[in-house]
Amino acid sequence: MPAIEVEGLERAFGEVLAxxxxxxxxxxxxxxxxxxxxxxxxxxxxxxxTTLLLPSGGRASVAGHDVVAEARQVRASIGVALQEAAxxxxxxxxxxxxxxxxxxxxxxxAGRERADALxxxxxxxxxxxxxxxxxxxxxxxxxxxxxxxxxxxxxxxLDEPTTGLDPVSRKTIWEEVRALNEDGTTVFLTTQxxxxxxxxxxxxxxxxxxxxxxxxTPETLKAEVGNPHVELLVAEGAVAAAERACAELGxxxxxxxxxxxxxxxxEGAAAIPRVVRALDEAGVAxxxxxxxxxxxxxxxxxxxxxxxxxEEGGSDxxxxxx
Amino acid sequence: xxELARSARVVRALGARSIRQTFRxxxxxxxxxxxxxxxxxxxxxxxxxxxxLPGFPPVQSFLQFMLAGSMMQSMMLAGNSGGIAxxxxxxxxxxxxxxxxxxxxxxxxxxxxxxTAALGLFASLWxxxxxLIFGAEIAGGVPGALLAILLVTASALAVxxxxxxxxxxxxxxSVVQGLFPLVLVVLFLSSAFFPQxxxxxxxxxxxxxxxxxxxxxxxxxPIISGIDATQTLEAVAAIxxxxxxxxxLSARAxxxxxxxx
Numbered sequence: 001m002p003a004i005e006v007e008g009l010e011r012a013f014g015e016v017l018a019x020x021x022x023x024x025x026x027x028x029x030x031x032x033x034x035x036x037x038x039x040x041x042x043x044x045x046x047x048x049x050t051t052l053l054l055p056s057g058g059r060a061s062v063a064g065h066d067v068v069a070e071a072r073q074v075r076a077s078i079g080v081a082l083q084e085a086a087x088x089x090x091x092x093x094x095x096x097x098x099x100x101x102x103x104x105x106x107x108x109x110a111g112r113e114r115a116d117a118l119x120x121x122x123x124x125x126x127x128x129x130x131x132x133x134x135x136x137x138x139x140x141x142x143x144x145x146x147x148x149x150x151x152x153x154x155x156x157x158l159d160e161p162t163t164g165l166d167p168v169s170r171k172t173i174w175e176e177v178r179a180l181n182e183d184g185t186t187v188f189l190t191t192q193x194x195x196x197x198x199x200x201x202x203x204x205x206x207x208x209x210x211x212x213x214x215x216x217t218p219e220t221l222k223a224e225v226g227n228p229h230v231e232l233l234v235a236e237g238a239v240a241a242a243e244r245a246c247a248e249l250g251x252x253x254x255x256x257x258x259x260x261x262x263x264x265x266x267e268g269a270a271a272i273p274r275v276v277r278a279l280d281e282a283g284v285a286x287x288x289x290x291x292x293x294x295x296x297x298x299x300x301x302x303x304x305x306x307x308x309x310x311e312e313g314g315s316d317x318x319x320x321x322x
Numbered sequence: 323x324x325e326l327a328r329s330a331r332v333v334r335a336l337g338a339r340s341i342r343q344t345f346r347x348x349x350x351x352x353x354x355x356x357x358x359x360x361x362x363x364x365x366x367x368x369x370x371x372x373x374x375l376p377g378f379p380p381v382q383s384f385l386q387f388m389l390a391g392s393m394m395q396s397m398m399l400a401g402n403s404g405g406i407a408x409x410x411x412x413x414x415x416x417x418x419x420x421x422x423x424x425x426x427x428x429x430x431x432x433x434x435x436x437x438t439a440a441l442g443l444f445a446s447l448w449x450x451x452x453x454l455i456f457g458a459e460i461a462g463g464v465p466g467a468l469l470a471i472l473l474v475t476a477s478a479l480a481v482x483x484x485x486x487x488x489x490x491x492x493x494x495x496s497v498v499q500g501l502f503p504l505v506l507v508v509l510f511l512s513s514a515f516f517p518q519x520x521x522x523x524x525x526x527x528x529x530x531x532x533x534x535x536x537x538x539x540x541x542x543x544p545i546i547s548g549i550d551a552t553q554t555l556e557a558v559a560a561i562x563x564x565x566x567x568x569x570x571l572s573a574r575a576x577x578x579x580x581x582x583x
Contacts, residue, residue: 052418073424075422082419087416099335131346
């Protein structure tokens, strides 16, 4: 049984179709990265899957339960950490986790024990009795994650869990997500960070303008775009010689500027010694050499014609009801 | 644990959070306590001679007469503050945390109302204490005081339902906060601060039909003269009407919010 199964899911806000009939399938124990720019429909999809928003069309099931007909069972099976950690700044961390335990139906004693254990797990025991309003962004995210785990959910939804965090806090969240997944939790992670999806996800769905434009493992998706290439920075006037030397080794790609030579190499890193020998034999001095692999951004560009980063004039927000 | 017991636990936990939230946010607690207390002090200090007016109900002191009005003012502002706090929860996404939990969703509204009712209880105790400290007698004795406390607490729950409905429908704290002047208008167009018999038209007629007047008189009577069954029943009926209106509006607003996300 898949942990999440979605068929033709749609959501309209008035005339605006925010999610346009998406299909996806997440297997148990998987980390699924839902990648897309701001306003693509990620959060709207998550809100439908977590029963916070009714779909306009299609169907979806989470943990084997329909998100509309069996919403209560879905809510009992999932943990949710939404965008912009929805925490009450006037509560302490401990109060919040205990409240969450009550909401999930844990008996008081079990709730207290679980709160202590989770606060330890996310590294917040010292801050547990301080008000959340005084927490850093990273601490808030960790607390939010702890609250989502209070009932040991089988499926965990994380909506942009590291947006706005510094690199250290981001890595901490990644480690925690990996650890949870190793314990068997299925993770549905939305992100606008390529690296995050690449690092964490077993499978990635790329969404743009409410449609899934690509789906697969990060490696498969990148392989579909093309081979890696070697990027050479050579002295001025040596470009032609470098191109002649490398012509036999692979397809020459359009150069970025007057001092760079780009050679596509099917075998990846294994091609580097041959490139170096050919340049040496041709007497070309190389200032730097780098093997560049396709990224998920290349996949995104290939599928949509634009980069994942916010484009000028683009909207940050998904449509919301008036 | 049965479904009902579990829901009761959730309502209690959310009610406790609501009370903590009010006491930790000065802008929520000060309208409930400070403003009505100051108004009580100013009015009893400046208009105390009003009890000598012909037609003024027989009372021991102007403070004794004013206690019910101050309790009503505090209770209504507690309902308004509860609505503001609920709207803030919606704005910052905290209600999403609650809506994503496997609990009956109306328990979320009831939790908020439980907190508002507790603030109503606090308001009634506060003003009874002030009255007793400054020499006001409770004519109905302990039963009268208990009846006043009960009616104010139930009224807070009723008014809180209206505040919660507006918060759920609009999702905007500033809209709920904008109702503050309206609360005062409704209050001053009742017999909270002035005897109905001494009002002039059209205020007199409005006050006569204002449900708040029935509640005020139900609270005032045990303080100034003793428990009166008719006035108590009229107050209970007015409260029940507002409770039903608040719950119906809240239920509809909740459905709307869940539909639009």
